[in-house]
Amino acid sequence: MNTISDPESGQVVVEHRPHGLQIQTRTYALTLDYARPFALLTDQDGQPYADLFLAPSLNTTAGLDRTARLNPPTLEQEPGALTLRFRLEGGVWEHKELVLRCDPLGIDGHVEVKGEGHLTDVVLFGGQYSGHLRWGSGFFSSGAHFAEVFNPEPYGRERRLLPATESSAIDVMGTSLPGKGHWFFTPAPLVYAFRLGGNGAGPNLGADQGGAPEVGAAGEHTPQPTPAAGWLSASVVAPVEALNFTSFHYDAAEGAFAFRLAYEGQTRVTGQFRTPTLRLAFAADPYEAVAQNSARHAEQGYTQPETGTRPDWWSSPIQCGWGSQCYLSRVQGGRAPDHCTQANYDGFLEVLAAQHLLPGTLVLDDKWSAAYGTSEVDTQKWPDLPGWIARAHQRGQRVLLWWKAWDPEGLPSEACVLNDLGEPVAADPTSPVYEQILRQAVRRMLLEYGADGFKVDFSARTPSGPGLKRHGEAWGIQLLHRLLWILRDEAKRCKPDALVMTHTPHPVFANVSDMIRLNDVNTGADVNEQMIHRARVARAALPHHLIDTDNWPMPSLDAWRSYTRLQPQLGIPSLYFVTHIDGDGEALTAQDYDLIRTTWAQWTGIRNELRSGR
Template sequence: MHTMTDPRQVSVERGGAALRVCSPAYRLTLDQDRPFARLEDAGGHVFTDLFLAPSLHTTRGLDRTARLHPPEISEEDGAVTLTFRLEGGIWTHKRLILRCDDAGIDSHVEVSGDGELTDVHLFGGHYNGQQRWGSGFFQSSAFFTRVFNPEPYKREHRTIPAAQSTAIDVMGTSLPGKAHWFFTPAPLVYAFQQELLEPRLALGADQGGAPEYHEYLRDELRAAPASRWLSVSVVAPVDELNFTSFHYDGQETAFALRLAYEGQTRVEGQFRTPTLRLAFADDPYDAIAQNSARHAQLGHTQLDQGALPEWWNTPIQCGWGAQCYLVRERGGRAPDHCTQENYDGFLAALDAHDLQPGILVLDDKWSAAYGTSEVDRVKWPDLEGWIARAHERSQRVLLWWKAWDPEGLPRDACVLNDLGEPVTADPTSPVYEAILRRAVRRMLLEYGADGFKVDFSARTPSGPGLTRHGTAWGIQLLHRLLWILRDEAKRCKSDALVMTHTPHPVFANATDMIRLNDVNIEQDVTEQMQHRARVTRAALPYHPVDTDNWPMPSMDAWRAYTRLQPQLGIPSLYFVTHVDSDGQALTPDDYQLVRESWAQWRARRGG
């Protein structure tokens, strides 16, 4: 190839019909005869041919591309920018921009027009611009074999085959296909790995497919797989995250990426998709750390919280596991057993074994109505006095707060369905914001609590047809909810603690502590929680971690995890006398194990 310019670490080369952008980390090669750009690492390992004609669908029609123009090239600020103009489809104007710096590639799409966005396909889309290649929906090639998704799923697979689809989102329940509520959201980061290709893939052309493709596979078999991972992640400010999910749509040898807007984002004039960052990393957790650092570098988040109150890092006792055990003993539902009398009993049992946690969590359901967070005086006749007495013992109290639940709210404070029925609270409603802020002041100033354990953030509203007061949706809407809660909490008490399970960089200003969330009892406990802790540390390195402690498949699993907790974060204890899953009683050795775990944590913290 003939080198046009090479004044910096990123250079542009031309040769025949090809154009190549080179950096110390990668090579991106375009061929004017194909609507793709081939991405290789520094060692020459091909990871993908990126399809360059995206589709941004709306409720009024499906988008497509009839012509992909050669890129306009500009060089400045140590980067090369390729701008592709696309014709055809439902938009007045559409452009794909690839900005190539020395470490990676930033990609986004700009359109002009009107419509409510539904699915935005990136590095994939409908195309009919070259008769040679036919027409239809095109995807990028997958020369990688495994895909890493940081969001914990029920099967706890850290990587899946490249031909399998997956998603990172802000929803989840225990229902089929939705058992991934543990992080909402996880970092919006996928990482692709190459493994040795199996010999059966290197078939001759008579087995189907283009001869040049099979020749490429044969060449790949002779080379070692790449040692690094290719990451594709969303790097954007929170007000651009108004989608509910980031999808990896895979099939054999191909993939595309998709953002689900669900018809809830109105474009009037100009629209720019969130930036996708492509970069190479040593491993998936390094990819998450890079994504987090990139957010901070661009001013999308402030990761460092500065000096933290000492009490934030003290051992936690949450009553939920003990409430669940009382169901075995007394019947009813676990929320029925969140009473002042029971919690006095929990503390007495712990005190008898010389266990004095620094943080106490009153769990579900201490309140009369989820939406208004007023205390249930039947269950808690003297909540204020109970919290005051905890303070006298140098213990702080968090109140469990259920996100999204509309119980007790007026309709104009809610997201509504087609029948005008409340679905969730609406953080864009001034009515709900006023209700929530009053509730926070009541809980912290009148009742005396010190912060909140947030749960059920996975009930983020999703789907077409739902109506709300403002424009925020998806991840942005969840952030709005948690930001209001935390903002008012800090107005009440500067050291108020808000605990969530949102290990995403833009949530740094909407949470103080990341909870690893419920244990998946169908899979290995210690492995899954180590993974969650690594994701959290990479995404929000300065936020403390609540290690959680419930549910547990067995007493042995509980003991193993209790030993591990100080290595992952703040020890958290959900059980008082028994493990609820099998009804086994804690022994003197078990209480000693907890004391040792807490002592280890204090030692790691320097006191």
């Protein structure tokens, strides 16, 4: 036995065996049998969770990668950790190694290759293999001993816990079309969590005996008792520069799985390349797994710590006109964006003022601008936008402008991602032409019009697919981060207290967002349950960011009332309706306005308590 330290002391033990080895820590064990291309991962009690396949494939546009020989690992010892390097022979690369670094709390895995090619899919713990003839040849997967899989990304059906045999994805795309109904967080934390058993109840949403969610009243994380770790997590931990893929897939089959990063032929390797780290660790529940992922990013220096004080106005109640625009579309016809007019918004504020409601932040939603790509005001709909914003300031209110990410409307082709026909698909944040246009637009919106920040929407329209052409190298998650970085960087140059609201609860997006919006409600599922889940994910991933609780759409007035009562416990109350619910046209009553006043007052009290440090 070669001992680095006693596992009970929180370190690592390695035991060499005749045909393999075992690594033991106080939280897990990893066992290798050189007669099989797998490593068995068990928890602290010896319960199997996964047979990890050890011959990954990094496919390229030139062909599928494969492995013809998996060599026994070389071991590299360091204080408190042990690294295993498996040299893989065969395939499309000149050199390929799987690297597993085992520390007391988890395993960091990545692949290093040397060669040239345009990456399509990186398959981890799965791949094409012909190295053990006893087991045949072809594509091999890891073995799943777990029964259920947790995906933090909200999907249209709001199913957070899936059978282990069902594939899933976390990505930066989505729309209302089939198979794409997951635009709510882009990106969600790149974290999966796996559980052995399954009673069908799903992970605990954290309601205590009084019915309050586990997320603290102001969006702060509320400490909870930590039960024994019963979930295995698999999460990507990497700097934003390494997130050049669009999606992180869990590819499942009966009793089997693999992970896949989709690069879509858009990342060129010339020389050395290292995949992002995939960390395996155990957690008490899926939300703790998300928090561990966030903490790991911070430990590695991949996130930037918060600096400076947060302006008080950021946390004031929000009124967004979108729900009322949708109601006007229902009763007057036309599309909801047609009803984003100065006259209508004046009417919204008159109703609220008559009810003694003065929201601190106003959001002008879709479509106040003449063209999405250039963000110039539509003077037919808003004849005096600067004056309107100035009057809001005189009342003590701040104004956010809805900003549609990616839309190329009004942009020249040299500012856009183009398809094979040379047609614009999306704005290109790697284009110097577009960066100049965007920075000019930000200065116009904040300095000329007088706005105080932005509500960013449609970040799920991140361009995706082979053959698309752009100016620079960034792609996928990194490309979205680049877009938001330009927007926020210029906003802070114009107004240091400018507020940028996004729905990107991922640790590396901490420096491009000031507030996380929980995004649209799925009306086919329980409203409170889904929004509690989203708030818990956002809080675990970005524990210091404010949360906009959103408020639209609503299946009924009763559902709206129930969620309105809950909002102050999740984050900043947000109001999308002023006279009616748009879904069924139900009218707000005097008691409903009382409810809004009560919840806003409750939130103000919570906010004041936080300021005083109580």
